[in-house]
Amino acid sequence: MLSLIGLALLGTDAMAAENTAFEPIIIAEQGSFAVGGTVLQQGEASLHGDHLYAFYQKPVDARKYPLVFWHGADQTAKTWETTPDGREGFQTLFLRWGYSVYLLDQPRRGRAGRSTVEMKIEPYLNDAMWFDIFRVGTWPNYFDGVQFSKDPAVLDQYLRSISPNTGPFDRDVAVAGVSALLDKIGPSILVTHSQSGGLGWMEALKNSNVRAIVSYEPGEGYIFPEGEAPEPMPASDGMLFPKTTAMEEFLKFTTIPIVMYYGDNIPSQPLSNPGHDTWRVRFEMAKIWANTVNKHGGDAIVVHLPDLGIRGNTHFPFSDLNNLKIADLMKQFLTEKSLD
Amino acid sequence: MLSLIGLALLGTDAMAAENTAFEPIIIAEQGSFAVGGTVLQQGEASLHGDHLYAFYQKPVDARKYPLVFWHGADQTAKTWETTPDGREGFQTLFLRWGYSVYLLDQPRRGRAGRSTVEMKIEPYLNDAMWFDIFRVGTWPNYFDGVQFSKDPAVLDQYLRSISPNTGPFDRDVAVAGVSALLDKIGPSILVTHSQSGGLGWMEALKNSNVRAIVSYEPGEGYIFPEGEAPEPMPASDGMLFPKTTAMEEFLKFTTIPIVMYYGDNIPSQPLSNPGHDTWRVRFEMAKIWANTVNKHGGDAIVVHLPDLGIRGNTHFPFSDLNNLKIADLMKQFLTEKSLD
Secondary structure, three states, rough: OOHHHHHHHHHHHHHHHHHHHOOOEEEEEEEEEEEEEEEEOOEEEEEEOOOEEEHHHHHEEOOOOOOOOOOOOOHHHHOOOOOOOOOOHHHHHHOOOOOEEEEEEEEOOOOOOOOOOOOHHHHHHHHHHHHHHOOEOOEEEEEOOOOOOOHHHHHHHHHHHOOOEEEOOOHHHHHHHHHHHHHHHOEEEEEEHHHHHHHHHHHHOOOOOEEEEEEEOOOOOEEEOOOOOOEEEEEEOOOOOOOOOOOOHHHHHHHHHEEEOOOOOOOOOOOOHHHHHHHHHHHHHHHHHHHHHHHOEEEEEEEEEEOOOOOOOOHHHHOOOOHHHHHHHHHHHHOOOOOO | OOOOOHHHHHHHHHHHHHOOOOOOOEEEEEEEEEEEEEEEEEEEEEEOOOOOOEEEEEEOOOOOOOOOEOOOOOOOOOHHHOOOOOOHHHHHHHHHOOOOEEEEEEEOOOOOOOOOOOOOEEOOHHHHHHHHOOOOOOOOEEEOOOOOOOHHHHHHHHHHHOOOOOOOOOOOHHHHHHHHHHHHOOOEEEEEEOOOHHHHHHHHOOOEEEEEEEEEHHHHEEEEOOOOOOOEEOOEEEOOOOEEEEEEHHHHHHHHHEEEEEEEEEEEEOOOHHHHHHHHHHHHHHHHHHHHHHHHOOEEEEHHHHHOOOOOOOOOOOOOOHHHHHHHHHHHHHHHHOOO
């Protein structure tokens, strides 16, 4: 948890960061590559697919660990770039603060579009569904005090950051892609969001180059030791199931610092709106999971932003109107855990 | 055409560029956005799709016109980033040289994946087809002297830059997306490749913010004045058809400088290999088209790289082993046309 001194400094840090937004960015190196994936082979014929795509930027004198930014469901690396209202996202903010940044499109998404398995993409008219799940409000109405501009052009940008799977969503394929990335770049800090929250837990068990996880509103996929999982949790969009693994595997979670951030407008009692109610149980299970990790000697924190007096955040705190404050929290976490 | 003095300077320029590759890159601003597209509406339900995605970087004291880099078929903005063998691509080279760069994923591709029309993506085992069409060689053999590393890891990167359409390929949708981008950013220089060559000609007729076109191996889609089109040209992959438009429209091509570059290993006589033979007629029609543009007062050049003694280039000259030399040619063109 943040100290009172940390909280008092927030305002100043955020202003300092804001002032740097017009300073030039100095980059030692930038580029992109594919990594991981498979080759589908039939006789002489072949197809390369299921790889991950990453774009990276390294500042001069980069800090120890790079940040690996992993988008959520139906999103791409765009998640971490410019905010829907046109301000700098975490890519550029953390680059300015001396971190190497890797932004990935997971296998079968965005620029990593080539899949080894066929897929039919249908144009679902689901703007309203995403608006609710992303907790901007209850379509078409915004939450009071939401950290999201009510300019229609901003919502237009937001809805156009959605991008479909180009092959069936497969957790193992996604996790294998990120594992190949970590094998290539070495020890890193994973920054996950929503669906990639659960994938990040799988990644921490698979690849020891995960040295910390910062997770924004992780969704399904909490992994408990066998015999210690809570009951499945019903919500109005369905049941949330915990996953389990052997204690030996689970204990890997206790070797790295983990922080999970949740925003505002998460119901504390069951609600009929499935997009909102889903976060009630996800947030609840996050807290149980963190307690389980800590009971076994780990260091997992759940930060409910409203508890710090930070109100109005959506499912995308890192691109909300107050994203400098949110970035400062993450920066302080990395400093406190000696990860910078 | 390049002057002899220009040619003599090439070596020096290329070396100078090579030396800058380890200097820091100084960026005044970078970010990404969606632009254009439509909204599919049925009653209360909606979907935002068919937009373009762009990532941009602006150097300090940018030159007059930004460069808008437009990928070809089954490619994304990756085309212009790091080369398959890990060197700087045109994105970073031209940024270093003071140009603002916009790299786009056209509508229904890459990070602009959301389409308003359904699409089934099938995993065709077509590595061999692309290897031949891209004129790296005749699968699995490389052309002698090809400007492409024979390290298998490089071919792996190259084949993984392929990314499918996420909705039906629609020229008008793609051109509308780029037109929306040009409306937003103003007068620009279009840099096209292969399939986007033909789309770029459409764009020049649609949007007067196209102030010049640099096209690498443009494919189908040459637009002639009515009554002046050549006969369709047969090749072993099918017939290449010219397009036509009213003279008034055509004359727009005469108001901007246009350069087209073609690489090596384009057959001069019909060949049974469809991937190679297709470029014979495309190159041939490019020359007829440039003559037609020039006959009406325009300034269109076709540069056959082997005529300058530059040998071994594939369908991707800008990412070939000699891409610094290729970049220098483009830089000189922009200087000669007072576009810098």
